[in-house]
Amino acid sequence: MAQQAYVRDTDDEGSRPVHRGDRLRRLLARYAAGWRERRTWRRGLITAALALASAAVMAGHAFIPNTVGNLGSLVETFLPWLGLSVPLLLIVALARRSASALIAVMVPSVVWLSMFGGLLSDKTGSGGDLTVVTHNVNADNLDPGGTARAVAAAGADVLALEELKESAVPTYEEALASGYPYHEVVGTVGLWSKYPLSDARSVDIELGWERAMRATVDAPAGRVAVYVAHLPSVRVRLEAGFTAGQRDESADALGAAITGERLDRVVLLGDLNGTMNDRSLQAVTSQMRSTQGAAGDGFGFSWPASFPMARIDQIMVKGVEPVASWTLPATGSDHLPVAARVSFDDAAS
Missing domain, CATH: 3.60.10.10 (Endonuclease/exonuclease/phosphatase)
Incomplete structure (x- = not known):
């Protein structure tokens, strides 16, 4: 008969060994509870602001003026690379356990895909003159x-x-x-x-x-x-x-x-x-x-x-x-x- 594995930790009363599976469930429950707390919406506001700013630059690049250093054209030259902000901000949002930041990061994701997603598919055809x-x-x-x-x-x-x-x-x-x-x-x-x-x-x-x-x-x-x-x-x-x-x-x-x-x-x-x-x-x-x-x-x-x-x-x-x-x-x-x-x-x- 297989023996169950236990860790040295004890439960809150200090009288019963805690099963590894129980401890994992408790850790996950605590992590989930942290997301449910009100402060998860207050955390990561800077990350959320950066995500929305990235989306605004991509969607509104035509409104960036060229009057100062041709800034608009410079941004437009490397516009697809702004998509790199999405995974970076996503990592920060997850690390901060910020619900507001996670939602905000979805905005530049959608904007980038709407602008450049079509380039990711292979449209190569056959034939030609x-x-x-x-x-x-x-x-x-x-x-x-x-x-x-x-x-x-x-x-x-x-x-x-x-x-x-x-x-x-x-x-x-x-x-x-x-x-x-x-x-x-x-x-x-x-x-x-x-x-x-x-x-x-x-x-x-x-x-x-x-x-x-x-x-x-x-x-x-x-x-x-x-x-x-x-x-x-x-x-x-x-x-x-x-x-x-x-x-x-x-x-x-x-x-x-x-x-x-x-x-x-x-x-x-x-x-x-x-x-x-x-x-x-x-x-x-x-x-x-x-x-x-x-x-x-x-x-x-x-x-x-x-x-x-x-x-x-x-x-x-x-x-x-x-x-x-x-x-x-x-x-x-x-x-x-x-x-x-x-x-x-x-x-x-």
Whole structure:
């Protein structure tokens, strides 16, 4: 007959040994009683306030002004990362045994899921009429030939490269010549294609030098206007905040150029130095769709390559349907290449 295990502790009267199961039940009962006490609602008010503030920033990011250091755009660049506040605040709420904090933490959870939950599902489809890749190759890339071959291995029909160093252009041309018989380079951006290119020209994005271009790709499924752009970099400085004024002006100019495009099918490839959440890119984002948001799996962060924190390299479309979107393995650049497959809309001409 099995013997029951007892601990050395005794009950309140000191006369009877306490069974381990009894002690566990008493501890759980005391813990539960602590939650029922009135002070559990008074504890954790600071945690609750932080949770509500996090939810307010996420839901109301558009109301954060850009007048001081472009604070609104800075928040919007890293907006998805505010979701990290939820597990941290949840741990604090549990440790404090605060009912009010626990309830408050649910608010940013719901807000974050409503904003970004759709990105967590895999929306990748099959098929497609055109595969495109864009990559900021980094002017200081020590292995341009290797980078070109790595990106070409993705099998893209159209390949856009940004931040091309003039002295490295021949290396890229040589490495890509066999797979891409058609190409155009304008300033520091270039376009390589398996299909004929026509009407290639520079696009003025108000910089004084060439960092954007446009060309028509005569793909088997139809003609499509392809834009390649590298908007100015942004910086975060203590004395000036998020310095993005030049980038914002260039985004407006790029948006105006796309608005005036004659073809119905348009694909934008490039390093926009901004995310789809950044209001300052609205001239572009208001008229085009992100392939990652429509047909990707996850956030598709592309920068920095060592630990991607934001998707600033974009593939955007209008007049065609995104089928799939993904990032490629790291190259010698500080950006990850991004790729997408698109299907041509029969209604487009």
